[in-house]
Amino acid sequence: MELLLLPGRQVRRPALKLCRTGSLRVSARIRRAYSSKPQPDIYDVVCVGGGPAGLSLLTALRANSATAGLRVALVEAQDLNKTRSWTLPPDRFSNRCSSLTPSSARFLDKIGAWSHVKQERVQPYQEMQVWDGVTDARIEFDWAQGATGSTIAYMTENLNLTSGLLSRLDELGGTTIFNAAKVENITLGEDTEDLDLSQWPIVHLSGGKQLAARLLVGADGANSPVRTFAEIKSRGWDYNRHGVVATLQLEDHGWGGDAMKIAYQRFLPTGPIAMLPMPGKFSTLVWSTTPSNAVLLKSLPAKDFIALVNAAFRLRTVDLDFMHTMTSGQDDELAWRLQHTSFVAEAIPQTVVGVQEGTIASFPLKMRHADTYIGERVALIGDAAHTTHPLAGQGLNLGQADVESLAKTIEYSVLHGQDLGTRMSLEGYNSERYTKNHVFLGVVDKLHKLYSFENGPLVPLRSLGLNAVNAMRPLKNFLMDQAAGKGVKLF
Amino acid sequence: MKAPTTPLRTLLRKPIPHPYQFLPAVTIATSISHSHNATFSVLNRPPPNYPGHVPLTRLERAALALGSGILSLRDPHRGDLIAALGEATATPYFIHRLHRAMLSSLTGRRILRDRPRITSQSLNLPYLRSLPTNTVGGTYVAWLDREGVSPDTRADVRYIDDEECAYVMQRYRESHDFYHALTGLPIVREGEVALKAFEFANTLLPMTGLSLLAVGTMKPVERARFWYVYGPWAVKNGLKSQEVINIYWEEEMETDVQELRDRLGIEQPPDLRDIRKREREEKRRAKERANGNPAAPAVA
Numbered sequence: 147m148e149l150l151l152l153p154g155r156q157v158r159r160p161a162l163k164l165c166r167t168g169s170l171r172v173s174a175r176i177r178r179a180y181s182s183k184p185q186p187d188i189y190d191v192v193c194v195g196g197g198p199a200g201l202s203l204l205t206a207l208r209a210n211s212a213t214a215g216l217r218v219a220l221v222e223a224q225d226l227n228k229t230r231s232w233t234l235p236p237d238r239f240s241n242r243c244s245s246l247t248p249s250s251a252r253f254l255d256k257i258g259a260w261s262h263v264k265q266e267r268v269q270p271y272q273e274m275q276v277w278d279g280v281t282d283a284r285i286e287f288d289w290a291q292g293a294t295g296s297t298i299a300y301m302t303e304n305l306n307l308t309s310g311l312l313s314r315l316d317e318l319g320g321t322t323i324f325n326a327a328k329v330e331n332i333t334l335g336e337d338t339e340d341l342d343l344s345q346w347p348i349v350h351l352s353g354g355k356q357l358a359a360r361l362l363v364g365a366d367g368a369n370s371p372v373r374t375f376a377e378i379k380s381r382g383w384d385y386n387r388h389g390v391v392a393t394l395q396l397e398d399h400g401w402g403g404d405a406m407k408i409a410y411q412r413f414l415p416t417g418p419i420a421m422l423p424m425p426g427k428f429s430t431l432v433w434s435t436t437p438s439n440a441v442l443l444k445s446l447p448a449k450d451f452i453a454l455v456n457a458a459f460r461l462r463t464v465d466l467d468f469m470h471t472m473t474s475g476q477d478d479e480l481a482w483r484l485q486h487t488s489f490v491a492e493a494i495p496q497t498v499v500g501v502q503e504g505t506i507a508s509f510p511l512k513m514r515h516a517d518t519y520i521g522e523r524v525a526l527i528g529d530a531a532h533t534t535h536p537l538a539g540q541g542l543n544l545g546q547a548d549v550e551s552l553a554k555t556i557e558y559s560v561l562h563g564q565d566l567g568t569r570m571s572l573e574g575y576n577s578e579r580y581t582k583n584h585v586f587l588g589v590v591d592k593l594h595k596l597y598s599f600e601n602g603p604l605v606p607l608r609s610l611g612l613n614a615v616n617a618m619r620p621l622k623n624f625l626m627d628q629a630a631g632k633g634v635k636l637f
Numbered sequence: 638m639k640a641p642t643t644p645l646r647t648l649l650r651k652p653i654p655h656p657y658q659f660l661p662a663v664t665i666a667t668s669i670s671h672s673h674n675a676t677f678s679v680l681n682r683p684p685p686n687y688p689g690h691v692p693l694t695r696l697e698r699a700a701l702a703l704g705s706g707i708l709s710l711r712d713p714h715r716g717d718l719i720a721a722l723g724e725a726t727a728t729p730y731f732i733h734r735l736h737r738a739m740l741s742s743l744t745g746r747r748i749l750r751d752r753p754r755i756t757s758q759s760l761n762l763p764y765l766r767s768l769p770t771n772t773v774g775g776t777y778v779a780w781l782d783r784e785g786v787s788p789d790t791r792a793d794v795r796y797i798d799d800e801e802c803a804y805v806m807q808r809y810r811e812s813h814d815f816y817h818a819l820t821g822l823p824i825v826r827e828g829e830v831a832l833k834a835f836e837f838a839n840t841l842l843p844m845t846g847l848s849l850l851a852v853g854t855m856k857p858v859e860r861a862r863f864w865y866v867y868g869p870w871a872v873k874n875g876l877k878s879q880e881v882i883n884i885y886w887e888e889e890m891e892t893d894v895q896e897l898r899d900r901l902g903i904e905q906p907p908d909l910r911d912i913r914k915r916e917r918e919e920k921r922r923a924k925e926r927a928n929g930n931p932a933a934p935a936v937a
């Protein structure tokens with residue numbers, strides 16, 4: 147049995163068997179018998195990062211009978227007990243929300259996590275209104291008349307998702323969780339008499355604990371220490387923009403009531419502003435804007451912040467620019483400008499009447515793409531592999547698609563008796579996801595650039611583009627199928 | 638187009654009649670969509686957006702621009718035609734540029750909020766006459782008195798659909814006399830053309846550019862002066878100075894004219910009246926010389 151532990155020599159044996167041996171015990175015995183130095187605990191999969199990506203991956207592995215026998219560990223720097231006990235009254239919402247596409251939701255359902263997510267706090271939406279703040283060209287996404295009930299995406303608080311995933315993972319059991327443990331260092335292991343760990347990553351935790359990983363998964367976010375260890379370069383640029391988020395209260399439940407919720411996005415030269423529906427009268431804001439505007443927004447008293455948000459969906463960009471130079475009085479300025487600005491009330495979100503205390507925050511926006519998602523015994527998923535501008539609301543969904551693909555790749559290795567950590571075994575994951583994400587990040591990046599022009603030759607062209615897409619039902623349906631993950635898979 | 642359309646016909650008469658007097662029961666029915674407002678034809682003309690407003694179809698607007706353009710070239714003293722030409726060519730694009738310029742400035746926004754009008758009632762002319770001549774107010778009344786005009790000679794805006802943009806046009810028109818005071822350019826055709834060139838560079842309103850066609854009607858020496866002196870001055874100053882539409886004239890009456898010029902970044906052009914006077918003198922002397930008076934010096 148001990149032979150099985152020698153990683154260099156067990157390539158043809160199913161990983162499954164290895165795990166059923168209770169390797170922790172065995173390795174402990176080895177350590178006692180042969181070495182005075184501290185020996186690492188050995189795992190098939192060590193996942194660093196307990197965000198949406200990491201938790202989904204472990205849940206997927208544990209929920210699948212083919213991979214449920216793997217020895218898996220999770221390392222998370224934050225206290226996951228806070229996520230476990232996360233609760234908010236029904237009329238309060240966290241400011242970090244993501245729109246989960248139906249394909250992400252289907253995947254979460256498949257791994258048994260969706261029912262652990264508090265459904266009364268999830269808001270599906272059926273329509274999307276996107277328009278150009280400079281030219282007013284507009285594109286509406288909704289399903290053809292009669293096809294009501296079709297969901298474009300589900301607005302979910304990130305914490306609702308992670309606490310649901312954690313609850314499902316706890317229910318499945320079998321995951322060793324190193325909670326509130328920071329990864330301090332990652333090294334390669336040593337070649338001892340009995341164990342050649344020289345190609346294995348060893349994760350050193352803050353308490354001094356060491357974990358050897360047949361496969362080390364980096365789900366550790368944009369500044370991924372795993373990616374750094376693997377010497378995988380991540381390229382891209384900062385948008386010099388911040389995403390300002392807040393939980394808003396509207397005058398009512400939305401123009402379509404609770405049965406027909408609508409997401410809105412207006413492209414302003416500084417970046418898009420999006421208002422996404424949450425249950426009842428609530429909505430979540432994601433406003434990409436310049437760092438200095440973000441500072442101003444965060445400093446304003448509530449009534450002026452609300453006025454600027456209402457202005458951003460209604461007024462001309464010249465008014466908005468001016469109102470960003472004011473340190474107060476936006477409220478009064480908006481009241482005056484509304485008398486001289488024409489718009490169709492039903493085509494824009496209902497008036498914001500409140501902002502929940504403590505929910506205004508901002509994040510720097512970056513576009514980054516790792517050169518590859520895999521190395522020898524290393525795989526990257528989620529934001530560790532790629533970060534994107536939130537204008538398409540897809541960051542988290544790309545991560546879910548990574549997870550689905552990597553879980554499938556691991557399953558294949560297990561079923562075919564391959565070493566799941568080798569680069570060769572991981573190749574399938576990389577080739578399935580890399581190009582798709584690359585195209586997606588590129589398109590989003592170009593969209594951001596295209597819409598940051600206030601004038602110039604591209605402005606009429608882009609509205610022509612929007613209007614043309616709007617007029618072409620088949621193309622629109624195709625795009626919506628993409629968003630909902632129903633059609634031919636492209637992204 | 639056989640018969641001129643309604644607005645054109647109203648223009649052919651001289652004092653400007655009330656617009657609705659001439660709205661026909663039936664004329665050529667056009668239903669070309671009209672800017673971003675709803676499409677309408679002359680049969681179902683929408684109600685006015687502000688008192689005096691005449692909503693026009695696109696065809697009517699084009700006819701108005703063409704008609705007033707041709708007629709005002711024939712008769713440059715028809716202020717009403719020039720006003721109509723200005724309105725017809727300012728929409729739907731150029732007036733928005735001016736509007737944006739006002740909305741980008743704190744003072745411009747205050748003007749838009751307060752909507753001051755420049756009339757003989759709104760201005761306290763006796764008080765302005767009491768101001769020193771180097772002030773904006775003093776210069777302005779001196780100019781009014783010398784040219785024998787009153788602030789009330791400016792026509793009301795009628796053909797611009799957006800109510801706020803109509804005010805912008807009105808303000809632009811009513812500020813024109815202050816631009817004379819500010820630049821010191823006289824009301825003679827040569828001064829007027831130089832001022833229009835300045836306004837064109839500053840506002841980009843097409844009508845101000847169109848009025849430069851009048852350069853062709855000037856005397857050769859004036860034309861040369863325009864190309865070498867006033868034209869270059871106008872372009873340079875119009876482009877580099879701040880938007881003159883954003884001056885709250887009512888609040889600047891006591892300001893020293895030179896101080897205001899410095900604040901806006903406008904250099905005063907060479908004094909045109911002076912140049913013209915010297916020129917006339919020179920001509921007179923040359924004539925005297927020709928008439929056998931060799932004692933007169935050759936240069937002034």
Ligand SMILES: Cc1cc2nc3c(=O)[nH]c(=O)nc-3n(C[C@H](O)[C@H](O)[C@H](O)COP(=O)(O)OP(=O)(O)OC[C@H]3O[C@@H](n4cnc5c(N)ncnc54)[C@H](O)[C@@H]3O)c2cc1C
Nearest residue numbers: 195197198199223245329367389528529539540541542543
């Ligand atoms: C303003 C904004 C709006 C967004 N809106 C959307 C949207 O509408 N839809 C959407 O799909 N996406 C959206 N996103 C993106 C989405 O939030 C991210 O893509 C998603 O959270 C990434 O998940 P992740 O699990 O890959 O990484 P993260 O959520 O960043 O998780 C990484 C985890 O790793 C842990 N970690 C890091 N370093 C260490 C270490 N050294 N040791 C131990 N643990 C470590 C961290 O504590 C963290 O828990 C948005 C992002 C922003 C900024």
